[in-house]
Amino acid sequence: MRTIKLTIAYDGTDFNGWQSQPKGRTIQQTLEGALSRIHDRDISVVAAGRTDAGVHATGQVAAFRSDRDSIPIDRFAHAINSLLPLDVRVLRAEVVRDDFHARFDATCRTYEYHVLPAEHLHPTRRRYTWRVHFHPNIARLNQMCLAVIGEHDFASFAGTGGDTSTTIRRVYQASWRAERDELIFHIAASGFLWRMVRSLVGTMIGFERDRTALEQFEVVRDACNREAAGESAPARGLYLCRVEYPSEYGATEGDREGVGDGGGTTG
Amino acid sequence: MRTIKLTIAYDGTDFNGWQSQPKGRTIQQTLEGALSRIHDRDISVVAAGRTDAGVHATGQVAAFRSDRDSIPIDRFAHAINSLLPLDVRVLRAEVVRDDFHARFDATCRTYEYHVLPAEHLHPTRRRYTWRVHFHPNIARLNQMCLAVIGEHDFASFAGTGGDTSTTIRRVYQASWRAERDELIFHIAASGFLWRMVRSLVGTMIGFERDRTALEQFEVVRDACNREAAGESAPARGLYLCRVEYPSEYGATEGDREGVGDGGGTTG
Numbered sequence: 087m088r089t090i091k092l093t094i095a096y097d098g099t100d101f102n103g104w105q106s107q108p109k110g111r112t113i114q115q116t117l118e119g120a121l122s123r124i125h126d127r128d129i130s131v132v133a134a135g136r137t138d139a140g141v142h143a144t145g146q147v148a149a150f151r152s153d154r155d156s157i158p159i160d161r162f163a164h165a166i167n168s169l170l171p172l173d174v175r176v177l178r179a180e181v182v183r184d185d186f187h188a189r190f191d192a193t194c195r196t197y198e199y200h201v202l203p204a205e206h207l208h209p210t211r212r213r214y215t216w217r218v219h220f221h222p223n224i225a226r227l228n229q230m231c232l233a234v235i236g237e238h239d240f241a242s243f244a245g246t247g248g249d250t251s252t253t254i255r256r257v258y259q260a261s262w263r264a265e266r267d268e269l270i271f272h273i274a275a276s277g278f279l280w281r282m283v284r285s286l287v288g289t290m291i292g293f294e295r296d297r298t299a300l301e302q303f304e305v306v307r308d309a310c311n312r313e314a315a316g317e318s319a320p321a322r323g324l325y326l327c328r329v330e331y332p333s334e335y336g337a338t339e340g341d342r343e344g345v346g347d348g349g350g351t352t353g
Numbered sequence: 354m355r356t357i358k359l360t361i362a363y364d365g366t367d368f369n370g371w372q373s374q375p376k377g378r379t380i381q382q383t384l385e386g387a388l389s390r391i392h393d394r395d396i397s398v399v400a401a402g403r404t405d406a407g408v409h410a411t412g413q414v415a416a417f418r419s420d421r422d423s424i425p426i427d428r429f430a431h432a433i434n435s436l437l438p439l440d441v442r443v444l445r446a447e448v449v450r451d452d453f454h455a456r457f458d459a460t461c462r463t464y465e466y467h468v469l470p471a472e473h474l475h476p477t478r479r480r481y482t483w484r485v486h487f488h489p490n491i492a493r494l495n496q497m498c499l500a501v502i503g504e505h506d507f508a509s510f511a512g513t514g515g516d517t518s519t520t521i522r523r524v525y526q527a528s529w530r531a532e533r534d535e536l537i538f539h540i541a542a543s544g545f546l547w548r549m550v551r552s553l554v555g556t557m558i559g560f561e562r563d564r565t566a567l568e569q570f571e572v573v574r575d576a577c578n579r580e581a582a583g584e585s586a587p588a589r590g591l592y593l594c595r596v597e598y599p600s601e602y603g604a605t606e607g608d609r610e611g612v613g614d615g616g617g618t619t620g
Binding site for chain 2: 265
């Protein structure tokens with residue numbers, strides 16, 4: 087019996103989010119279906135983050151208990167992928183400590199958000215970026231990030247419906263960069279409130295669109311009230327890129343599969 | 354009555370290529386359908402290049418004759434886009450000389466081909482790149498490009514079924530660059546044989562996979578025989594990026610719409 091940690095990528099476009107539910111196709115159900123076939127019994131996975139409908143991942147993490155000790159760990163990713171549809175892939179499978187918990191043990195999560203300033207939609211990127219009709223100033227966006235970095239109460243940026251007891255989170259990194267013709271927001275934190283990244287992006291881009299004074303951004307944050315912030319940016323621009331864990335859970339080098347291929351790291 | 358030149362982008366994934374045909378959805382039929390609604394009569398368009406099923410475009414060009422002189426040219430792109438599905442967009446509309454022919458008057462066409470070296474498929478890029486299981490050496494790929502640049506008989510790289518009288522073409526530029534985790538092939542030529550870009554890419558990547566001696570690349574080219582070359586790379590990695598015309602056809606600045614947004618240029 088082993089606990090196996092999977093690093094997973096998916097195109098969220100045609101999924102109704104991560105979490106299993108009665109209606110619609112979900113990533114959790116799709117993955118559990120493949121794992122259940124391999125194990126000849128029902129397998130449940132626990133994910134680091136339950137992404138919403140339309141959100142993508144390049145480094146989601148999910149773990150499960152496996153009694154298929156006969157399958158070498160370096161064959162696991164290929165075995166699962168052979169049973170998955172093309173819009174979800176396992177990038178890496180590793181054996182971890184038995185008490186590993188993908189959600190509660192994560193110490194840092196990294197998201198990216200892709201904004202495309204363009205007059206017309208670009209068809210090949212319509213599922214993967216938020217197109218805006220003007221050119222936001224990246225220096226001003228990065229100024230706003232200074233009010234995001236650090237430990238703050240992010241209640242202004244929390245979607246209603248979240249289930250956490252506190253709205254305080256610690257943000258380690260937050261910045262915007264230009265890449266090709268896109269603007270990419272990168273944020274790493276101990277954890278995120280529901281819709282926090284999309285609320286932050288929607289508010290920052292709204293500040294740029296309306297040419298709101300930058301000092302107001304801290305005012306919005308300190309209001310601790312969702313009404314103070316702007317609308318959420320759409321799901322399609324958001325990617326869960328990486329989840330990190332303390333090294334004591336980590337896989338040894340020999341357990342790794344596909345190193346250098348995916349976006350995930352282990353602590 | 355005006356002749357209008359459109360610069361068009363599309364996601365080729367869900368199209369059965371450019372050209373109208375009895376079966377399947379095509380870009381030509383989709384675009385002509387929108388134009389015919391605007392004009393209240395059947396409109397036919399002529400494209401610079403009839404891309405195959407699955408091939409994308411960021412700067413395809415198509416032209417047609419319009420008697421809707423009441424629509425300002427700078428509103429045309431928005432008017433057409435309001436009637437098009439999201440996987441095809443008009444980026445720019447310009448008035449050109451009445452005798453403009455999108456195919457025969459083009460002096461240079463530019464394509465790009467995206468290769469993704471990765472062990473596992475990346476779900477968000479499965480429609481837009483060719484994934485290969487090894488890491489091609491970009492210096493060696495660029496060495497092979499030296500045998501592509503210039504005027505040559507490209508019969509070895511011509512798909513059977515093409516309808517041209519000569520297999521000689523002049524290639525102005527051919528090079529590979531690394532961008533993010535992809536390798537991108539860029540090629541500009543007076544014209545292309547059917548499947549020429551995909552045959553060149555398939556052969557070059559095959560040379561890398563099999564570690565074939567670089568000198569053999571010229572041997573393949575000079576064989577003037579399709580059997581000598583490698584298999585064609587898949588359609589999904591190919592983009593028609595730009596089509597250029599002599600300046601005498603060109604739109605004046607005042608006629609342009611959406612400058613700076615798309616990938617097209619006018620001569």
